[in-house]
Amino acid sequence: MYLLHAELLRELCTLSSDMKVNMAETHSLTAAQGRKKWNLPQRGGTEPRKANTDPPDRDTERKLAVPFRGHIPGGMQLGKRIIVIGTVNPHPDRFYIALTCGCGTSREPPPDVALEMCVRFKDRQVLRRACMSGSWGDVEKAVPFFPFIRDQPFKIEIRCEQSRFRVFVDGQQLFYFHHRVTSLKDIDTLWIKGSIIISKLG
Structure with a gap:
């Protein structure tokens, strides 16, 4: 009877030890992967998993690096939405978001800018303007909140x-801006630059 009890005790200890190892593995993988735990491949070593998940993250960061310039497929049209999700830098100065006709150069926007929004932190302003054939229009400043x-x-x-x-x-209307560029489909480029980090575009 005592012998049988000792055998059962030994098996339980072995099983408990295995469970601890498995739990430790799972915990380390979850910590390493953060919120991406649902993307884990089938069981294997920890290193290959890190190799499989890290490159896409770095690629995404490179693609969304600021300054950013990206194509809007099909241009703008009625009902279309542009979504920018990001984070303000710890010590921000200003940032710009612009919708343009064409991509311009790496330093300068093209002659037609349908909307340029400039957010300035020093004086807590959100400025808007448009550019037609290289000539900038009046600046609009009024917003209900910063x-x-x-x-x-x-x-x-x-x-x-x-x-x-x-x-x-963040779901609250900040301003509206009447179209200066009336051919919406020609508005085909999104520009972003300044004191923000982009995490997602839609």
């Missing part, structure tokens, strides 16, 4: 409507 906080995330949504853009930040 929604951007240093080192904090944000979501900007630009909605294209019949006669205007409507811009929301």
Whole structure:
């Protein structure tokens, strides 16, 4: 009887030890992968998993690096939305988001800019203007609130409507801007530069 009890005890200890090892493996993988634990491949070593998941993250960071210039497939059209999700830098100065006709050069936008939004942190302003054939129009300044906080995330949504853009930040309308460029399909490039980090575009 005592012998049988000792055998059972030994098996339970072995099983408990195996479970501890498995739990330790799972914990280390979860910590290493963070929120990506649902992307883990089938069982294998820890190193190959890191190799499989890290490169796409670095690629995404490179693609969304600021300054950013990207193509809008099909240009703007009624009902289309541009979404920018990111985080303000810890010590921000200003940042720009612009919708342009063509990509221009790496330093300068093209002659037609449908909307340029400049967010300035020093005086807490959100300035908007447009450029037609190289000539900038008047600046619009009025906003009901200043929604951007240093080192904090944000979501900007630009909605294209019949006669205007409507811009929301974190779900609240910040301003609207009447179309100066009336051929919406020609508005085909998104520019972003300044004191922010982009995490997602839509």
